[in-house]
Amino acid sequence: MSEQRLPATVITQKLVNQNAELTGTIAVSQLRRLAAVLCSSEGEAKVQLHFAIDDQRRQRVAAEVSCNVHILCQRCLKPMPLTLDSKVEAVLVASDEAAQQVPRQLDAVITEEGILNTQEFIEDELLLCLPFTSFHEYNCGLYAGSDETSQQPERRKPFADLADIMNKS
Numbered sequence: 001m002s003e004q005r006l007p008a009t010v011i012t013q014k015l016v017n018q019n020a021e022l023t024g025t026i027a028v029s030q031l032r033r034l035a036a037v038l039c040s041s042e043g044e045a046k047v048q049l050h051f052a053i054d055d056q057r058r059q060r061v062a063a064e065v066s067c068n069v070h071i072l073c074q075r076c077l078k079p080m081p082l083t084l085d086s087k088v089e090a091v092l093v094a095s096d097e098a099a100q101q102v103p104r105q106l107d108a109v110i111t112e113e114g115i116l117n118t119q120e121f122i123e124d125e126l127l128l129c130l131p132f133t134s135f136h137e138y139n140c141g142l143y144a145g146s147d148e149t150s151q152q153p154e155r156r157k158p159f160a161d162l163a164d165i166m167n168k169s
Protein backbone atom coordinates (compact mmCIF):
# COMPACT_ATOMS: atom_id res chain seq x y z
CA MET A 1 0.00 0.00 0.00
CA SER A 2 1.59 3.23 -1.02
CA GLU A 3 0.82 6.25 1.05
CA GLN A 4 0.42 9.65 -0.43
CA ARG A 5 3.02 12.35 -0.27
CA LEU A 6 2.59 14.99 2.34
CA PRO A 7 2.20 18.44 0.79
CA ALA A 8 5.47 20.40 1.11
CA THR A 9 3.59 23.38 2.50
CA VAL A 10 0.15 23.77 4.06
CA ILE A 11 -2.06 26.72 4.99
CA THR A 12 -2.52 26.32 8.70
CA GLN A 13 -5.63 28.39 9.48
CA LYS A 14 -8.07 26.08 7.78
CA LEU A 15 -6.44 22.94 9.13
CA VAL A 16 -6.44 24.31 12.65
CA ASN A 17 -10.10 25.30 12.41
CA GLN A 18 -10.99 21.85 11.18
CA ASN A 19 -8.94 20.06 13.80
CA ALA A 20 -7.47 18.36 10.79
CA GLU A 21 -5.21 15.36 10.64
CA LEU A 22 -2.81 14.94 7.78
CA THR A 23 -0.84 11.80 7.08
CA GLY A 24 1.60 11.17 4.31
CA THR A 25 5.19 10.59 3.42
CA ILE A 26 8.17 12.71 2.49
CA ALA A 27 10.95 11.23 0.38
CA VAL A 28 14.29 11.38 2.18
CA SER A 29 15.79 12.66 -1.07
CA GLN A 30 13.69 15.81 -0.59
CA LEU A 31 15.31 16.42 2.77
CA ARG A 32 18.69 17.66 1.63
CA ARG A 33 20.19 18.49 5.00
CA LEU A 34 19.25 15.10 6.38
CA ALA A 35 20.25 13.19 3.25
CA ALA A 36 23.67 14.87 3.42
CA VAL A 37 24.54 12.99 6.62
CA LEU A 38 23.10 9.63 5.55
CA CYS A 39 24.66 6.85 3.50
CA SER A 40 21.75 6.86 1.13
CA SER A 41 18.87 9.15 0.35
CA GLU A 42 16.54 6.26 -0.32
CA GLY A 43 13.44 5.76 1.75
CA GLU A 44 10.80 8.02 3.12
CA ALA A 45 9.61 9.57 6.32
CA LYS A 46 6.12 8.66 7.50
CA VAL A 47 4.45 11.68 8.94
CA GLN A 48 1.28 12.35 10.88
CA LEU A 49 0.25 15.91 11.64
CA HIS A 50 -2.60 16.97 13.85
CA PHE A 51 -3.68 20.59 13.88
CA ALA A 52 -5.71 22.19 16.65
CA ILE A 53 -6.38 25.34 18.63
CA ASP A 54 -5.40 25.06 22.27
CA ASP A 55 -7.21 26.49 25.29
CA GLN A 56 -5.20 29.68 24.95
CA ARG A 57 -6.34 30.14 21.37
CA ARG A 58 -2.93 29.28 20.02
CA GLN A 59 -2.52 27.34 16.83
CA ARG A 60 -0.91 24.03 17.57
CA VAL A 61 0.48 21.19 15.55
CA ALA A 62 1.37 17.77 16.88
CA ALA A 63 3.67 15.72 14.70
CA GLU A 64 4.71 12.11 14.68
CA VAL A 65 7.52 11.12 12.39
CA SER A 66 9.21 7.84 11.68
CA CYS A 67 11.94 7.25 9.16
CA ASN A 68 14.22 4.29 8.42
CA VAL A 69 17.63 5.42 7.31
CA HIS A 70 21.22 4.24 7.01
CA ILE A 71 24.05 6.15 8.60
CA LEU A 72 27.74 5.41 8.72
CA CYS A 73 29.02 3.36 11.64
CA GLN A 74 31.88 5.34 13.16
CA ARG A 75 33.78 2.17 14.03
CA CYS A 76 33.74 0.10 10.83
CA LEU A 77 32.66 2.88 8.44
CA LYS A 78 29.94 0.71 6.97
CA PRO A 79 26.27 1.63 6.73
CA MET A 80 24.08 0.76 9.65
CA PRO A 81 20.29 0.88 9.81
CA LEU A 82 18.67 3.35 12.12
CA THR A 83 15.08 4.33 12.80
CA LEU A 84 14.49 7.98 13.52
CA ASP A 85 11.33 8.46 15.56
CA SER A 86 10.02 11.69 16.88
CA LYS A 87 6.93 13.13 18.49
CA VAL A 88 6.64 16.84 18.90
CA GLU A 89 4.00 19.35 19.75
CA ALA A 90 4.56 22.90 18.64
CA VAL A 91 2.84 26.25 18.65
CA LEU A 92 2.52 27.88 15.26
CA VAL A 93 3.64 31.48 15.36
CA ALA A 94 3.95 34.24 12.79
CA SER A 95 7.35 35.66 13.69
CA ASP A 96 10.54 35.33 15.68
CA GLU A 97 9.19 37.76 18.27
CA ALA A 98 6.06 35.69 18.70
CA ALA A 99 8.20 32.57 19.02
CA GLN A 100 9.97 34.15 21.99
CA GLN A 101 6.63 34.61 23.75
CA VAL A 102 5.98 30.88 23.66
CA PRO A 103 6.69 29.22 27.03
CA ARG A 104 9.99 27.40 27.06
CA GLN A 105 8.53 23.96 27.51
CA LEU A 106 6.77 24.26 24.17
CA ASP A 107 8.32 24.28 20.73
CA ALA A 108 7.52 27.07 18.37
CA VAL A 109 7.40 26.81 14.61
CA ILE A 110 7.32 29.89 12.47
CA THR A 111 4.74 29.96 9.71
CA GLU A 112 5.29 32.63 7.13
CA GLU A 113 2.04 34.28 6.16
CA GLY A 114 0.11 31.39 7.60
CA ILE A 115 1.96 28.79 5.61
CA LEU A 116 3.74 25.94 7.32
CA ASN A 117 6.67 24.44 5.48
CA THR A 118 5.99 20.85 6.51
CA GLN A 119 9.11 19.59 4.85
CA GLU A 120 11.39 21.90 6.78
CA PHE A 121 9.53 21.31 10.02
CA ILE A 122 9.82 17.54 9.70
CA GLU A 123 13.41 17.69 8.55
CA ASP A 124 14.35 19.75 11.62
CA GLU A 125 12.73 17.14 13.83
CA LEU A 126 14.53 14.27 12.15
CA LEU A 127 17.87 16.07 12.40
CA LEU A 128 17.31 16.40 16.14
CA CYS A 129 16.84 12.62 16.37
CA LEU A 130 20.26 11.86 14.94
CA PRO A 131 22.54 10.34 17.55
CA PHE A 132 25.85 12.02 18.39
CA THR A 133 27.63 8.75 17.89
CA SER A 134 26.63 5.75 15.85
CA PHE A 135 28.01 2.27 16.20
CA HIS A 136 26.72 -1.12 15.15
CA GLU A 137 25.25 -2.94 18.12
CA TYR A 138 27.48 -5.94 17.51
CA ASN A 139 31.21 -5.49 17.74
CA CYS A 140 32.18 -4.59 14.21
CA GLY A 141 35.81 -3.67 15.04
CA LEU A 142 38.14 -2.96 12.16
CA TYR A 143 40.58 -5.67 13.16
CA ALA A 144 39.00 -9.07 13.41
CA GLY A 145 40.23 -10.94 16.47
CA SER A 146 41.10 -7.87 18.51
CA ASP A 147 37.84 -7.94 20.36
CA GLU A 148 39.00 -6.74 23.76
CA THR A 149 36.20 -8.11 25.87
CA SER A 150 36.11 -11.72 24.69
CA GLN A 151 39.51 -12.50 23.18
CA GLN A 152 42.12 -11.27 25.57
CA PRO A 153 42.98 -13.34 28.60
CA GLU A 154 43.05 -11.44 31.84
CA ARG A 155 45.91 -9.03 31.67
CA ARG A 156 48.53 -8.77 34.33
CA LYS A 157 48.60 -5.37 35.85
CA PRO A 158 52.20 -4.26 35.44
CA PHE A 159 52.14 -2.05 38.51
CA ALA A 160 50.41 -4.47 40.84
CA ASP A 161 53.72 -5.85 42.11
CA LEU A 162 55.13 -2.39 42.49
CA ALA A 163 52.18 -1.37 44.61
CA ASP A 164 52.86 -4.42 46.78
CA ILE A 165 56.46 -3.43 47.25
CA MET A 166 55.53 0.14 48.05
CA ASN A 167 53.05 -0.99 50.67
CA LYS A 168 55.65 -3.14 52.38
CA SER A 169 58.23 -0.40 52.73
Ligand SMILES: [Zn+2]
Nearest residue numbers: 073076136140
Ligand atom coordinates in the same frame (compact mmCIF):
# COMPACT_ATOMS: atom_id res chain seq x y z
ZN1 LIG B 1 30.16 -0.92 12.48
